[in-house]
Amino acid sequence: MGIFNDDNHQLVLSEDGSYTAYSKEYDEHYHSTKDGALKESFKKHIIPAFELLKEKKELHILDICFGLGFNTLVTLLYHQQNNLESKLFIYSPELDKELVHSLKNFTYPEEFEPFKEIIVKLSETGKYEDENFCIEVFLGDAREYVKKFENRFDIVYQDAFSPSTNPFLWTQEYFADIAKAMKKDGVLTTYSMALKTRLALYRNGFNIYINSGEDFRDATLASLSELRGYEKVDMEHKIKCNPDVEPLRD
DSSP: OOOOBOSSEEEEEOTTSOEEEEETTTTEESSOTTTOHHHHHIIIIIHHHHHHHTTOSEEEEEEEOOTTSHHHHHHHHHHHHTTOOOEEEEEEEESOHHHHHHGGGSOOOGGGGGGHHHHHHHHHHSEEEOSSEEEEEEESOHHHHHTTOSSOEEEEEEOOSOTTTOGGGSSHHHHHHHHHHEEEEEEEEESOOOHHHHHHHHTTTOEEEEEEETTEEEEEEEESSOOSSSEEOOHHHHHHHOTTOOOOOO
């Protein structure tokens, strides 16, 4: 794949050897340069979600936001590496139309080479479908897009730019729409450990868990149901210890 740089983005090498990009508009990288773009997608999103839901024959996934496509592509890679037979339906909103159209020129890790045709198709048309995968990239407002769905998603990758730079995708009202769009046994993954984020989820009925490991920084899991195998956060204790903290609001 080609070199990727324009007036709004800059190619950046992350510590695991994979490239991410820096957004000049949001003044943030698309991935943690310390954890690494590829590793962050695997460890903070795909692995925990699929370990919890691997028995399902069909998975509906909401990828907020598409960005460089890593979460969607690592999902396909994980599916391939583990010889899964499940059918995947991936829906992903993205506001930056020019970014999506430029992704066929992005320098992706060699692990994504089998998905080159998919990358080009999504970059050019926003849609791809075969016997295993059905992917839709929606160019527009994620808040409005999420409201189209009810009781649909098994997995939500909450991977928007940070609450400080993109607060409208982290508010209590936003997570109310996410809760409505998810199945009761669904799993939400996010890199954010902020108490404001966890409070916004908790006030919408989510149970909050810590996703931790030896080679990546801690992250958060959330579900409307109880999850096994992860340390649950005592949110009532957190609230008592931090009485002045409130979730972001619209």
